[in-house]
Amino acid sequence: xxxxxxxxxxxxxxxxxxxxxxxxxxxxxxxxxxxxxxxxxxxxxxxxxxxxxxxxxxxxxxxxxxxxxxxxxxxxxxxxxxxxxxxxxxxxxxxxxxxxxxxxxxxxxxxxxxxxxxxxxxxxxxxxxxxxxxxxxxxxxxxxxxxxxxxxxxxxxxxxxxxxxxxxxxxxxxxxxxxxxxxxxxxxxxxxxxxxxxxxxxxxxxxxxxxxxxxxxxxxxxxxxxxxxxxxxxxxxxxxxxxxxxxxxx
Amino acid sequence: xxxxxxxxxxxxxxxxxxxxxxxxxxxxxxxxxxxxxxxxxxxxxxxxxxxxx
Numbered sequence: 001x002x003x004x005x006x007x008x009x010x011x012x013x014x015x016x017x018x019x020x021x022x023x024x025x026x027x028x029x030x031x032x033x034x035x036x037x038x039x040x041x042x043x044x045x046x047x048x049x050x051x052x053x054x055x056x057x058x059x060x061x062x063x064x065x066x067x068x069x070x071x072x073x074x075x076x077x078x079x080x081x082x083x084x085x086x087x088x089x090x091x092x093x094x095x096x097x098x099x100x101x102x103x104x105x106x107x108x109x110x111x112x113x114x115x116x117x118x119x120x121x122x123x124x125x126x127x128x129x130x131x132x133x134x135x136x137x138x139x140x141x142x143x144x145x146x147x148x149x150x151x152x153x154x155x156x157x158x159x160x161x162x163x164x165x166x167x168x169x170x171x172x173x174x175x176x177x178x179x180x181x182x183x184x185x186x187x188x189x190x191x192x193x194x195x196x197x198x199x200x201x202x203x204x205x206x207x208x209x210x211x212x213x214x215x216x217x218x219x220x221x222x223x224x225x226x227x228x229x230x231x232x233x234x235x236x237x238x239x240x241x242x243x244x245x246x247x248x249x250x
Numbered sequence: 251x252x253x254x255x256x257x258x259x260x261x262x263x264x265x266x267x268x269x270x271x272x273x274x275x276x277x278x279x280x281x282x283x284x285x286x287x288x289x290x291x292x293x294x295x296x297x298x299x300x301x302x303x
Contacts, residue, residue, distance in 0.1 A: 061258050062259070062262050063261055065266075066261065066265045069265065069269050116272055116273070119272075120268075123264055123265040124261070127257075225277065225280060228281075228284065231284065232283045232287055235284070236287060239287060242295070242298060243294065246294065246297060246301060
C-alpha cells in the first residue's frame with residue numbers, strides 16, 4: 001500500500017512538473033485550443049438557435065431570452081474568480097510557475113463576463129422591474145465582484161515589476177474571495193428584488209435546454225480565452241527576459 | 251408572435267448585441283496581442299542570435 005502511494009505521488013509530481021513547464025504548456029495548448037474554439041462556436045450556434053426558437057415566457061415575454069446570456073455570464077464570472085482563487089493557492093502553496101500566469105490571464109476575462117452580467121441584468125430589469133438598477137443585495141454584491149476584478153487588473157499593472165507582486169496579488173485574490181458566498185447567498189440572506197437562485201431552471205423544462213447549452217458555451221469560451229491569454233502571458237515573460245538579456249549584452 | 255413584433259425587441263437585441271460586442275472585443279484583443287507578441291519574440295530571437303555571433 002505504501003509502495004503504491006509512493007508510486008502515485010511520484011506520478012502526480014511528474015505530471016505537475018510537466019504542466020509547470022511553459023514550453024510543454026505552449027505545445028499542448030497549441031494543439032488543444034483549435035478544438036476548444038470549434039466546440040465553443042458549435043455550442044454558441046446551438047444555444048442561440050435553441051434560445052431564439054424557445055417559446056415566450058407567459059410573464060416575461062421575449063425578455064426571458066436575455067436569461068440565456070445573463071445566467072451563464074454570471075455563473076462563469078464566479079467560475080473565473082474560483083480559477084483565480086485556485087491559481088492564488090498554487091502561487092502561495094506550491095509556487096507553481098504557471099499559477100500566477102493563470103490568475104493574471106483570468107482577470108480580464110472575468111471582468112468582461114461580469115460586465116456582461118451587469119449590462120444584461122440591467123437591460124432585463126427595465127421592462128420587468130421598471131428600473132435599470134436597484135441597490136439590491138445581489139446586484140450590489142455582484143458590482144463589488146466586478147470592481148474587485150478591475151482592482152486586481154489595475155494592481156497588476158502597477159506592481160508587475162516587483163518580485164513579490166505574484167504573492168501580494170495572490171493574497172488579495174484570496175481576501176476578495178469572501179465576496180463569492182455573499183454574491184451566491186445574497187438572495188437568501190436578504191430580502192431582494194432579484195429572484196432566488198435557479199429560478200430560470202425551475203420555470204419550465206422548455207428553457208432548461210437552451211440555458212444548459214449556453215452555460216456550456218460560456219464555459220468553453222472561458223476555457224479557450226483563458227488558455228489563449230495564458231499563452232500571451234508566457235510570450236510576454238519570454239519577451240521581457242530576452243530584452244533584459246539583450247540589454248546586458250550591449 | 252415573432253420577436254420582431256414585440257415591444258421587448260429593443261431590450262433583447264441590445265442585450266445580445268452588447269454582450270457579443272464585448273466578447274468579440276475581448277477575443278480580438280487576445281488574438282492581436284498574440285500576433286504582436288509572437289512577432290516581437292521572433293524579432294528578439296533573431297537579434298539575440300546576431301548578438302551571439
